[in-house]
Amino acid sequence: MGNAATTAIRNVVLLGHAGSGKTSLAEVLLHRAGATSRxxxxxxxxxVLDAEPESVKRRTTLTLAVxxxxxxxxxxExxxxNLLDTPGHDDFAQVVDxxxxxxxxxxxxxxxxxxxxAGTERAWARCEELGLPRLVFVxxxxxxxxxxxxxxxxxxxxFGTAVIPLELPVGTQQSFRGVTDVLFDRAREYDAEGRGADVEVPADQLEDERRRHDELVEEVVSGDDDQLERYLAGESISAEDVERTLAAEVAAAxxxxxxxxxxxxxxxxxxxxxxxxxxGPSPAQRPAHVLVDGVDTAVPADPTGEPLVQVFRTVADQFVGQVSLLKVLSGSLRGDEHLTNTSTGTDERLHGLFYLRGKEHLTAEDVVAGDLAGVAKLTGxxxxxxxxxxxxxVALATLPAPxxxxxxxxxxxxxxxDDKLPEALRKLCAEDPGLVVVQDEEAGQVLVTAVGDTHLAVALERLERKFGVRVETEDVRIxxxxxxxxxxxxxxxxxxxxGGHGQFAVVQLRVSPAARGTGLEFVDSIVGGAIPRHYLPAVERGIEDAMAQGGPLGHRVTDLVVECVDGKYHSVDSSDMAFxxxxxxxxxxxxxxxxxxxxxxxxxxSVTVxxxxxxxxxADLATRRGRVVDTGGGTNGDEVIEALVPMAELRRYAVDLRAITAGRxxxxxxxxxYEPVPENLxxxxxxxxTR
Structure with missing residues (x-):
């Protein structure tokens, strides 16, 4: 595959609800373009795109494919x-990002x-946040x-009246056979092999098509003062002129x-x-934005500029090791280029650049600004x-907390x-930033947080397939x-x-409940030298030892006032350890x-619904012993609920909330x-x- 000029590149992400047909659409595009033989x-x-075993097994997209x-x-012309096929399941929102x-x-x-x-709404909202241009394909x-x-x-x-049809269907459902272009007033019908031919607009559609044409022209020219003035004066605006204005308005979202x-x-x-x-806009029309010394700065996609490359995805490949997916934000890359990681200072050699077509790697001699490519072994x-x-x-802006x-x-x-688990989890998280791994020292557990249960199940399947590590799961210990x-x-x-050097210490303690969240308050009430001052720190450490060891229920002890009121010591046999x-x-x-x-x-x-x-x-929060603190309006018609909920009731809340709200x-x-557990629990x- 040869290079294309930056102005001729289109980086297109396919978004939508799971099962809407994104991957099937991409497969047809590849086949029609001659990029795949079948x-x-x-x-x-x-x-070609859903090639990973986890996706094949579930018949759905679970990762990003380019x-x-x-x-x-x-x-x-x-x-x-460059098609970017994404999952529709909301467990994989960070892949979409x-x-x-x-x-x-x-x-x-x-x-x-x-x-x-729900997936349509999520995709649209995310594009709105980013100001990303959109087409809709029904x-x-x-x-x-x-x-x-x-x-x-x-x-x-x-999404508003700026969503406007460019096409109408010719036929419906099983009799669907083509599309009518309401901008250029023509139709295209297809044979059984999917080959299209231009035809006249069907007679029974002419009136509706004309009305839609006028609505489209009016919507488009309203964004261009010169065309609007001509239109209002009764002047005819050519379809070609409208299309040029439409392209500018699409690029402006x-x-x-x-x-x-x-x-x-x-x-x-x-x-x-x-x-x-x-x-669609080319990368030349949409400069990247980075932080230069902390200041948001636009970087034009200039093939002659200084090279600047973004790593947007990392994949562990069992044959070639780590594969990094790149976008060239500026400049042009050639084989064996050396660049520096702007955050760590690590020198990276970009050897063996390639374009991607699913799992297939196509050799790239050089990669111009705006294009996407892959490279192996950027381990740093x-x-x-x-x-x-x-x-x-330069740096990228920090992402909001998930x-x-x-x-x-x-x-x-x-x-x-067990031996392989730490390194395997590290590599898995490098591939999937939506995962978070924490070693809980108190509970003695390795905790893996995913977006949802499907995300976690897929991640653990990949852990075994890619790194040969099998694990079992259990509840997080509260x-x-x-x-x-x-x-x-x-x-x-x-x-x-x-006989010999002995051990002797006596302490008299008055132990009382303390205010919640205070931990330990140690009070020295010794008078008359009953316990020498230099032993009192050991007394306090002993109390801390017992609190950490746990009480009758087996949990760490907290929120105590411990007053040392009296005691005894021996001039020879007493020691720090004894006290x-x-x-x-x-x-x-x-x-x-x-x-x-x-x-x-x-x-x-804080729940947004x-x-x-x-x-x-x-109602669901009430069943979880939640106490609502506040409710109020959010953005886009959402409501925000603030509540206090026991941790034990939140174990599956991410999954259950999605079910209650249809993913929204x-x-x-x-x-x-910390609060007292109800007596019945x-x-x-x-x-x-819990140990």
Whole structure:
């Protein structure tokens, strides 16, 4: 594959709800362009893009795939399209974000059968945040139940009247056979092989087509003062002029044309590719934004400029090692180029550049600004690294903290798995930034947090397939605490004086509950030298030892006032260790004597949900022993619920919230405080279940 000029490159991300037909659409585009010799299909496991075993098994996209193709428009212009196929499942939103970070145009795929869904709304909202230009492709027009007009109405209701059709269907459902172009007033019908031919607009569609043409022209020229003045004066505006203005408005994310077709029959797919080329912006029109000495700075996609490269995805390949996917933001790359990681100063050699077509690597002699490519063995530059000439002070803006996810503890199956687990998890996280791994020293568990249960299941399958490490999962152990139930006066004693150097210490303690969150308050009330001052630090350490060892329920002890009121010592046999031991024994005795109260961690939770789901979410929080602190309006018609919820009730909340809100809800949670466990639940907190 040869190089294309920056102005002829189109970096296109396919977005939409799971099952809307994104991957099937990409497969047809590749086949129609001659990039693949046979049509890959998701359902029979032959997809070029969904080639990973986890995707084949589930018949759905689970990761980001990049595929390049050449396309020639009816006017004879040649373009290079880099397709970025993304998952529709919301467990993989960070994969989508990686694609969005390098795309210049989004094609939002919407099923004509299912209409606007949660995944459609998420994709649109993310594009809005980024100001990314969009086309809409209404797919599955040949399926039973397909309703283009109903889907268009949903799109306009959800996203505004700037969503406007460029095409109308010729025929409906099983009789769907072509598309009508309302800008150029012509139709295109297709044979059984998916080959299209231009025809006249069907007679029964002429009136509707003319009305849609006028609406389109009016919407487009309203964004251009000169054309609007001519239009209002009654002057005819040529379709070519309208198309040029439309392209500018698409690039400005001001108008969102709607196209339609079917991947199964191929109808309309060639027209989609034409419109992507003719209306979609090139990288030259969309400079990248980086931080230069902390200041947001635009970087034009200039092939003659200084090289600047973004690593937007990292993949572990069992044959070639780490593969990094790159976008050249500026300059041009050639084989064996040396660049520096701008964050770490690591020197990286970009040897053996290649273009991607799913799993296939196509040799690239050089890669110009705006293009996407891959390279192996950039081991010192993970995802979101920038590579540049030495000394260039550039960085990417920090991403916002991710929403709370789904956490499980993992346990290696064999000793061999245990030995390999840390490095395998490190590599897995480098490939999938949506994963977070934490070693919980208190619980003795390795915790893996994913976006949801599907994400976690897929990640652990990859852990075994790519790195040969098998793990089992278990619940995260809740870090319960306990505190004394009521005051107690006790004596702790160590006495061993059977000859030689002995051990002797006596401490009298008054132990009381303290205010929540205070930990330990140690009070020295010794008078008359009953215990020499230099032994009191050992007494306090002994109390801390016993608190860490745990109370009758087996949890760490907290929130105590311990007053040392009296004691005894021996001039020869007393020691720091003796007083430390005596104090620990005394505290343990006090806890056993007075009893303890189990305390559980309570988290502050902020839940953002559509207003229509607020009642269901509030009811669910009540079943989780949640206490609502506040409710209020969010953005885009959402409601925000602030609540305090026990950590034990949040184990599956990421999964359950998605089910309650049809995938539209999200939440964030941070530790807030410890509170007593209700009496009816306290017995269930006892160790060893939580140890």
């Amino acid at each position: 049509l890959g299909r998701v359902d029979d496991g032959t997809s 595929a390049t193709l050449d396309w020639t428009t009816p006017g004879g 040649r373009f290079k399209l 990686a694609a969005l970070s390098v795309a210049d145009l989004a094609v939002v795929v919407v099923s004509a059968v299912d209409g606007v869904q 797919s599955k027009e040949d399926k039973a139940g397909a309703d283009f007009e109903g889907t268009l109405a949903q799109l306009r209701d959800a 001001a108008v969102f044309p709607v196209l339609l077709g079917s991947a199964a029959s191929g109808i309309g797919v060639d027209r989609l590719a034409d419109f992507v080329c003719e209306l 530059s993970p995802t979101r690294s920038l590579l540049a000439l030495p000394g260039r002070p 929403a709370a996810g789904f956490t499980r503890a993992v346990r290696p199956v064999t000793q061999s798995d 870090p319960y605490r306990e505190t004394i139930a009521r005051p107690a006066d006790v004596e702790g004693k160590v006495k061993k004086q059977s 430390r031991t005596a104090a620990a024994l005394g505290l343990s005795q006090a806890l056993a004597q007075a009893g303890t109260v189990a305390l559980e961690p309570v988290w502050s939770v 559509p207003s229509g789901s607020q009642g269901d979410v509030l 809800g999200r939440y964030r949670a941070v530790p807030d405080r 306290a017995a269930g907190t006892k160790a060893p279940a």
